[in-house]
Amino acid sequence: MTIILDPTDERVPVARQISERSGSVQGVVGLLNISKPRGNILLDELDRLLTENAPGVEIRHYTKPTFAKPCPDTLRHQIRDECDFLVEGLAD
Amino acid sequence: MHDTVWFEIQGIPSVSIASSVFGQAAETQRKALGMEGARYVLVPHPIQDATDDEMRAKAREAFDQIIGALRDA
Amino acid sequence: MSDQKPEFILKDLQGAAHHFDGTGPALVCFVKEDCETCNIAGPVLQTLSQAYGDAVRFLVPGQSGEKNADFAQRHGLTMPVLEDAGCKTSFSWDFEIVPALYWIDESGAVVTHFEGFVRDDWQALSDQMASATGKAAAQVDWDSLPAWRPGCGSKHFDPEVYDALRAEAEGSRLRARKVEVASGDDMAEFMFDQGFSDGLPLVPPTPERVIRMLEGTHRDPQDVIATVPPNMGPATVEKIAINAVMAGCKPEYLPVVIAAVEAVCTDEFNIHGVTATTMGAATVMVVNGPIVDKIGLNGGLGALGAGNRANATIGRALRLIIRNVGGATTGGVERSVLGNPMKYTMCFAENEERSPWEPLHVERGFKAEDSVVTVFAMTGGPVHLVDQTSRRPDQIAGSLGQGLEGVFLPKMHNLPIDALLVVCPEHINTLTVDGPYSKDRLRDRIQQVTARPLSEMVQDDHSGAGIPVADAERMGPEKLAQLAPKFAGKEYIHIVVAGGDAGKFSSAFHGWATGEVGSISVSRKIDLG
Numbered sequence: 001m002t003i004i005l006d007p008t009d010e011r012v013p014v015a016r017q018i019s020e021r022s023g024s025v026q027g028v029v030g031l032l033n034i035s036k037p038r039g040n041i042l043l044d045e046l047d048r049l050l051t052e053n054a055p056g057v058e059i060r061h062y063t064k065p066t067f068a069k070p071c072p073d074t075l076r077h078q079i080r081d082e083c084d085f086l087v088e089g090l091a092d
Numbered sequence: 093m094h095d096t097v098w099f100e101i102q103g104i105p106s107v108s109i110a111s112s113v114f115g116q117a118a119e120t121q122r123k124a125l126g127m128e129g130a131r132y133v134l135v136p137h138p139i140q141d142a143t144d145d146e147m148r149a150k151a152r153e154a155f156d157q158i159i160g161a162l163r164d165a
Numbered sequence: 166m167s168d169q170k171p172e173f174i175l176k177d178l179q180g181a182a183h184h185f186d187g188t189g190p191a192l193v194c195f196v197k198e199d200c201e202t203c204n205i206a207g208p209v210l211q212t213l214s215q216a217y218g219d220a221v222r223f224l225v226p227g228q229s230g231e232k233n234a235d236f237a238q239r240h241g242l243t244m245p246v247l248e249d250a251g252c253k254t255s256f257s258w259d260f261e262i263v264p265a266l267y268w269i270d271e272s273g274a275v276v277t278h279f280e281g282f283v284r285d286d287w288q289a290l291s292d293q294m295a296s297a298t299g300k301a302a303a304q305v306d307w308d309s310l311p312a313w314r315p316g317c318g319s320k321h322f323d324p325e326v327y328d329a330l331r332a333e334a335e336g337s338r339l340r341a342r343k344v345e346v347a348s349g350d351d352m353a354e355f356m357f358d359q360g361f362s363d364g365l366p367l368v369p370p371t372p373e374r375v376i377r378m379l380e381g382t383h384r385d386p387q388d389v390i391a392t393v394p395p396n397m398g399p400a401t402v403e404k405i406a407i408n409a410v411m412a413g414c415k416p417e418y419l420p421v422v423i424a425a426v427e428a429v430c431t432d433e434f435n436i437h438g439v440t441a442t443t444m445g446a447a448t449v450m451v452v453n454g455p456i457v458d459k460i461g462l463n464g465g466l467g468a469l470g471a472g473n474r475a476n477a478t479i480g481r482a483l484r485l486i487i488r489n490v491g492g493a494t495t496g497g498v499e500r501s502v503l504g505n506p507m508k509y510t511m512c513f514a515e516n517e518e519r520s521p522w523e524p525l526h527v528e529r530g531f532k533a534e535d536s537v538v539t540v541f542a543m544t545g546g547p548v549h550l551v552d553q554t555s556r557r558p559d560q561i562a563g564s565l566g567q568g569l570e571g572v573f574l575p576k577m578h579n580l581p582i583d584a585l586l587v588v589c590p591e592h593i594n595t596l597t598v599d600g601p602y603s604k605d606r607l608r609d610r611i612q613q614v615t616a617r618p619l620s621e622m623v624q625d626d627h628s629g630a631g632i633p634v635a636d637a638e639r640m641g642p643e644k645l646a647q648l649a650p651k652f653a654g655k656e657y658i659h660i661v662v663a664g665g666d667a668g669k670f671s672s673a674f675h676g677w678a679t680g681e682v683g684s685i686s687v688s689r690k691i692d693l694g
Binding site for chain 1: 396403
């Protein structure tokens with residue numbers, strides 16, 4: 001971790017905002033398996049629940065090469081281009 | 093949380109699922125990444141020795157929270 | 166006693182914490198695993214601890230992380246070898262060389278302290294300890310040891326370690342909010358995302374860098390230099406330093422940036438208006454005086470262009486301060502229809518050596534030995550003024566005048582608007598070929614060659630700018646025949662010398678609204694302490 005000093009007048013909290021939530025889940029939901037053992041079972045069950053509860057939602061599965069590092073850029077870009085939502089798991 | 097934060101910046105609502113022992117880590121990390129609003133959902137520990145049925149139960153219990161994290165402001 | 170050493174709590178190789186409360190009797194010796202001299206001292210320490218360890222507490226803080234264990238093992242050390250993580254304790258004990266040994270008595274007084282290895286000192290120490298403890302003298306084969314070894318520089322002086330330690334120790338001098346950026350996060354992207362940038366990459370303002378930057382000024386970090394519009398954010402020396410780091414400044418540039426902030430935040434200069442105007446004004450900084458050579462500002466070849474760090478980063482730092490401390494973001498308060506590249510940076514030095522005139526700052530009332538920054542609000546430029554063939558002084562002066570016709574629009578005259586004329590050395594040569602040619606004479610010449618009858622300024626089919634037709638009719642032919650120079654007065658024409666020796670090309674900056682309604686140029690002495 002690196003610390004930097006705030007160059008502003010500090011009126012606005014230095015924070016990134018999360019993207020807007022639309023009030024519904026539609027389109028393509030990505031399920032990203034971070035490759036920790038047993039996470040796949042949980043994600044498969046989520047797939048089933050999504051299909052059952054949110055018909056019309058398309059589900060795509062992705063797998064990260066290793067849970068120990070952030071997702072490689074190529075995979076990140078692929079997911080960004082293909083998905084409207086992302087669920088990532090399972091960190092343990 | 094790194095990935096979650098990255099996808100949020102790209103405009104894709106995201107949620108990270110972690111076992112309950114990771115609550116503190118997730119909290120620290122999203123703060124360190126400058127996105128205190130990044131979403132995560134915790135499922136009960138343990139994971140590695142849980143049976144398949146127990147894993148599915150964890151998924152069912154967390155499902156509403158996961159959808160909520162993607163759907164609700 | 167005043168020389169009592171700071172207390173510490175450090176862990177040994179097994180993870181047990183050892184608290185040194187400042188008092189002894191204790192022998193504390195800082196070592197570094199890869200230091201040859203420390204490895205000479207190692208076995209001696211062990212022998213001393215066997216002889217006196219019952220009566221004196223032995224503590225050996227190591228600076229080598231995991232390798233501390235190697236050191237302990239190599240010399241069979243039985244006293245606690247401690248982990249001085251990050252060299253914080255070494256820093257607070259403030260020595261320079263390892264091994265650094267302290268023998269401390271019950272009261273906490275340092276009885277003996279030495280650094281490196283001088284055999285006689287160590288032998289004398291052993292004798293002292295024997296008499297103080299009433300123990301038999303340690304059996305050291307002194308003759309087998311070298312008489313003297315210099316030791317190694319303490320690890321806490323490694324630049325990256327030292328700066329971090331100092332930043333932490335001096336943390337109280339810094340008040341700015343600390344922002345944590347995770348190691349997996351891209352720092353450059355993070356800073357873009359936070360809106361800190363002018364569009365170009367920034368140098369991360371770590372506490373270490375900011376502390377170093379602050380060394381460029383004698384002023385207290387919390388001194389408020391100005392309140393910066395539009396948000397009226399307080400520009401402390403610290404905030405200025407943070408932005409100067411981001412801009413890429415060296416510490417010695419900081420006083421110039423501070424003076425520039427002071428200058429633009431005056432009522433006269435009106436940085437709010439300069440920033441907000443749709444016309445797209447920007448600050449042009451001219452620096453004069455001894456600081457120019459001291460910090461390497463460029464007033465010569467390429468002075469108005471790229472390639473010089475001081476020119477580029479000082480101008481940029483000012484701009485970042487307006488953005489970050491003042492809150493003037495493009496599209497927010499910053500509303501210029503097109504903007505101009507001077508909004509990134511525009512700072513140069515006057516080429517005083519090649520000027521036949523007194524330097525700008527002296528003309529404006531300062532002493533020649535003062536260092537001064539002068540700020541102008543300019544909407545355009547630098548515009549090239551090309552004349553490669555004039556041979557007589559009044560010819561080149563005339564060309565420079567004609568070159569200024571473009572301010573606002575060639576058709577517009579009698580403008581109460583500043584222009585900053587930058588005369589190049591070759592044009593200076595032509596101007597002064599017959600002897601001195603004063604600045605005022607040049608101004609008069611500019612006004613003379615640009616004088617046109619008012620009739621040429623009436624709105625017509627070619628251009629709807631200028632004197633309304635109805636007004637022109639009221640004025641009548643006699644009045645319309647009167648000549649109007651480009652500028653409402655010659656005081657609007659500011660002149661400096663800059664540029665390299667080869668090339669008959671001068672330049673001009675075109676002003677924004679000048680005066681109470683707009684901006685008045687301001688000079689500020691640079692405080693060099």
